[in-house]
Amino acid sequence: MPPFATVAAYVPPAVGMLAVGIVAEVFGPHGEALPGFDFALCTDRPGPVPTDLGVPLAVTHGLDRLASADLVIALPWADFRTPPPPSVLDALSTAYERGALVAAHCVGTFALAAAGLLDGRRATTHWRFADLLADRHPRITVEPDALYIDEGRVVTGAGAAAGFDLCLHLLRREHGAAMANGVARDMVLPSHRDGGQAQYLAAPVPESCRDERLTDVLAWARENLHQPLPVAELARRALMSKRSFTRRFTAATGTTPHAWLRTLRLSSAEELLETTDLPVEEIAHRVGYGSAAVLREQFVRRRGIPPRSYRRSFTSTP
16 A cells, blocks of 8 residues: 555544644645645544643544545544444545554544454553553553554554654654654654653652551562562561462552562663663673563563663663
């Protein structure tokens, strides 16, 4: 298929104004130096559409624009927990079936999920709602750390400003780096960000819990990351069986001991990469990995970039 030339963004009631601004800025006119797109906003009922800011947005095109667009984008909206009307889901499905490229970012991903376009695929959304997406749509492999997931003719992106990453990726993929770089330069943005949304967030690991024995064990684990820290050892220190410890740990923290330790090790590695000039091998040992290769493998899998690239992007050392 030739690169997309016509772009239609579906605007639901209570649409996010940031998302509208992103797609309009990327696919709208950029002057004579860059080729433009036939870009339009559309909705199921043309006219004033309420936004998440309370300011109505005048949308003059109906769902018929989705029937002819090369690229169809489902924008996020405040009431995303309620699926779009059947007419919208049908229009999204029909667009995909006729060969259109279909995309969404943030909670706009829920519209593609409701239309069945993500079944059997990987997808991402805002990290805050990744669990909800996975619970509602178990046939989707949700990857909450990714800035965007490219599954061919279905592409999803993470939350908020990651919409820019999604759109610039589509430009780069379909029209080449020169256009993507030119649009990014016009918007004073980096043309590409390495890694995933997890690197920009504080890991959602509780600092404490109401169970005093668990609290003591968590504090001890933080001070002893260089050790293997098997669950059996943590349970012994909490004076519990391994099974009881795992159950109470998960109830108190919302995650498993293995997942909590992995996040803690990676977060500690991030801090050392940012604030010290220690070799990666030394950092690996300090946070409990047997070698720099093991740390790198975990870092790339969970953060999307190798440790040395992270250090270049985020270091605070001279």
